[in-house]
Amino acid sequence: MRYGDPAGHGRYGILDHDDGRPICHECGRAYHQLATHLRGSHQITAEQYRAAYGLGATTRLVSTQASERMAQAWERHAQSHLDRLAQRRNPHAAAQHSRAAHGHDPQGWAPEVRARRQQLARSRRGRDLTPEEAATLGDGVDLRVWADAARRLLALPDVHASSLARAADISPATVHQRLRRYPPI
Numbered sequence: 001m002r003y004g005d006p007a008g009h010g011r012y013g014i015l016d017h018d019d020g021r022p023i024c025h026e027c028g029r030a031y032h033q034l035a036t037h038l039r040g041s042h043q044i045t046a047e048q049y050r051a052a053y054g055l056g057a058t059t060r061l062v063s064t065q066a067s068e069r070m071a072q073a074w075e076r077h078a079q080s081h082l083d084r085l086a087q088r089r090n091p092h093a094a095a096q097h098s099r100a101a102h103g104h105d106p107q108g109w110a111p112e113v114r115a116r117r118q119q120l121a122r123s124r125r126g127r128d129l130t131p132e133e134a135a136t137l138g139d140g141v142d143l144r145v146w147a148d149a150a151r152r153l154l155a156l157p158d159v160h161a162s163s164l165a166r167a168a169d170i171s172p173a174t175v176h177q178r179l180r181r182y183p184p185i
Contacts, residue, residue, distance in 0.1 A: 010023055129163055
């Protein structure tokens with residue numbers, strides 16, 4: 001389809017307006033808030049609509065009247081919006097707000113809850129490998145041999161991928177990746 005070709009109730013790549021209101025390519029009516037109409041009546045997002053009808057990503061889907069009302073509302077409340085933005089941009093305040101909102105505020109936990117969570121975290125890390133166990137991993141040059149040795153060590157009690165990662169000075173994700181890439185023969 002080329003720019004200007006008929007597309008639905010409009011033209012491809014062009015958003016026509018009626019009295020300042022954008023006209024929907026799907027149904028041919030004009031709306032103040034076209035994106036809201038699209039989502040509610042046609043079950044498509046603004047991005048899908050723009051892509052389907054060749055509109056630019058920055059094409060505004062609101063009427064000039066609605067745009068003016070939004071600009072006036074911003075001007076009336078600009079300081080409160082900017083204050084809230086500044087508060088959210090403070091990394092320490094944002095982290096505290098996020099933790100508290102999701103119930104992860106360590107200062108507010110009871111001592112027994114904190115101890116249980118620390119014990120659980122330690123158990124997930126696995127124990128450290130002994131020097132003999134770490135030596136069985138080899139130098140890591142032949143990764144198939146390394147993966148087979150890692151599987152044997154993972155069969156031991158309290159040995160986890162993080163145990164192997166610490167011994168080999170790699171990330172746990174790399175351990176899992178090697179085990180997937182070099183399956184047992």
